[in-house]
Amino acid sequence: MTDSQFTMVNNNLPLEVQWVNPTTMMFSLNHSSADKNKSVAHIFCVMINELQRVFGTRLTNIVVGFNETLVHFEPNKVRHLDDINTAKQIINSIITSRYSHAEDPSLVISASHHQIGMSFSDEYDLQAVADKTQCSVKQLIEQFCSLTFTVILNGFMPGFPYMSGLPQHLQLPRLSTPRLKVPKGAVAIAETYCGIYPESSPGGWHILGTTEHVLFDIRQSPSATFQSGDTVQFFAIKSI
Amino acid sequence: MIECRLTQHPIFIVDQGRSMSGLSGVTQSGPLLVHQYYHASKVLQQSQLVAMEISGDCEFLIHQPMWITVCGEEAQVSIDEQYVSMNQPLLVKPGQPLRIKELAPGTKLIIGLKARLSCMRYFDSICGVYRERFGGVANGKPMITGDIFHVDAIFEKPHFGMNPTNAITPYQTARYSVSLQSSKIDFVPNYQYQHFSLHARYLLTEQTMQVSNKADRMGLRLICDEPIPAPKQTASQALALGVIQIPPDGQPIVMGPDRQTHGGYPVIGTVPDYALAQLAQIPATKHFHFNQISIEQAIVNFTLYQSQY
Incomplete structure (x- = not known):
């Protein structure tokens, strides 16, 4: 990647910003997989708040990824040089604070904690996951309900939360053959993530159970129930 | 009221796109x-314009007096059986049929409406994405024959000065007509470009491409003779407008406004906004090349295009 007026690569800090098209700026975070957890969500949350504060209504959209955040500007209001310089200042201040002043109160984000009732069911993959992780179904449910997940982003479909916090021994590859239909409300795990299907959809994750919690309501603002940085804990309302 | 009496293809109601929808995992959409x-x-002097994106013959009956404009590739446009010019403000009187005919296959037009439609707005937009089941006519659906849109408000006549044709310049109508230009589509290398082999990069720019018949607002699927080998990509990533994804079959997909927020295929670069509009107007029968440019050049080109509006 070249460093130019429109690109910033900071070798000391694992963050860079560049224009990827004339209306879209990309912030990329190069981090090890060990860091791909709460801290990533935290950095992006702080960044989103700051971007919205600084750029205001000139922004038309923000899309958070696992390693990057896209920021879309209104075509008639984009100021390429000024905006990339402002972005550099934002990430410098955030990363500097993140690494040198971890307790900086300016980095506190307004995240919510959600307690989600869940019906565990052997209709899908509960037993198979227990077998693969070498524990009983009861132990699996207890372990799962003791975890606190952090919402990294909403993606794949409206309101689908990708949540980190799955311990290594519960991390499984996706199903070799995806299901054609995963039920609405399915709570599922794959690789390092836990997710909930807001609507029925094809999917290749291991389903542990279902929830009736509404994850996306287009009539509400915000429409997605979970926001990046929120924490989620499940409790069993029906166990087999 | 706007009544769609006939259309060969679904018609998409668009505006500037949804605002801040990405944080909810919702498609941004837009033109x-x-x-x-x-x-x-610009022709209608209307910000936050409501428009219809059409891709074939169609006919409307407009029941209230309304200023409109038809912009895009050449076609036969008539109001009440009288041929009218494109790229100009046009007044349609109640009961007059508006007909679009002989649009070149694979090309599209925009019909701008100086009115506000009576339909639900989500994320400050009336755009609909069928996959997401909201917006548009209803439940994300595009407009088809027989659909009716009610109109909330009609906006006043645009101010043209003494001569309506002063509203635009001839330069603008020719500039976005890609069929009249050499068919090179700009792209900026980014995302996983460095992870693609030299051979893959060579294949992207040195062979001709065609837009497939499967192209839609979600993605413009391309066809090339020699598939482009792609590196492995395991994690999904946030997708900008115009990214060029290379799926396992090696046939590129340029992502459009109705793309999902995230995708898992490796991305070799991005088609800038202005070039995406050109790509969308290339018929399936016509060949084109990708032309690699720097982001600095793309910004210069973009600024030149924007200066027209």
Whole structure:
């Protein structure tokens, strides 16, 4: 990647910003997989708040990824040089604070904690996951309900939360053959993530159970129930 | 009231796109024909313009007097059986049929409306994405034959000065007509470009491409003779408008306004907004090449295009 007026690569800090098209700026975070957890969500949350504060209504959209955040500007209001310089200042201040002043109160984000009732069911993959992780179904449910997940982003479909916090021994590859239909409300795990299907959809994750919690309501603002940085804990309302 | 009496293809109701929808995992949507959309905005002197994106013969009956404009590739446009010019403000009187005919296959038009439609707005937009089941006519659906849109408000006549044709310049109508130009589509290398082999990069720019018949507002699927080998990509990533994904079959997909927020295929680069509007107007029968440019050049080109609006 070249460093130019429109690109910033900071070798000391694992963050860079560049224009990827004339209306879209990309912030990329190069981090090890060990860091791909709460801290990533935290950095992006702080960044989103700051971007919205600084750029205001000139922004038309923000899309958070696992390693990057896209920021879309209104075509008639984009100021390429000024905006990339402002972005550099934002990430410098955030990363500097993140690494040198971890307790900086300016980095506190307004995240919510959600307690989600869940019906565990052997209709899908509960037993198979227990077998693969070498524990009983009861132990699996207890372990799962003791975890606190952090919402990294909403993606794949409206309101689908990708949540980190799955311990290594519960991390499984996706199903070799995806299901054609995963039920609405399915709570599922794959690789390092836990997710909930807001609507029925094809999917290749291991389903542990279902929830009736509404994850996306287009009539509400915000429409997605979970926001990046929120924490989620499940409790069993029906166990087999 | 606007009544769609006949259409060969679904008609997409668009505006500037949804605002801040990405944080909810919701598609941004917006116009595919960006230039034509902004041109229509300028012709009608209307910000936040409501427009219809059409891709074939169609006929409407407009029941209230309304200023409109038709922008894009050449077609036969008539109001009440009288042929009218494109890229100009046009007054349609109640009961007069508006007909579009002989649009070149694979090309599209924008019909700008100086009115506000009576339909639900989500994320400050009336755009609909069928996959997401909201917006558009209803439940994300595009407009088809027989659909009716009610109109909330009609906006006043645009101010043209003494001569309505002063509203635009001839330069603008020719500029976005890609069929009249050499068919090179700009792209900026980014995302996983460095992870693609030299051979893959060579294949992207040195062979001709065609837009497949499967192209839609979600993605413009391309066809090339020699598939482009792609590196492995395991994690999903946030997708900008115009990214060029290379799926396992090696046939590129350029992502459009109705793309999902995230995707898992490796991305070799991005087609800038202005070039995406050109790509969307290339018929399936016509060949084109990708032309690699720097982001600095793309910004210069973009600024030149934007200066027209």
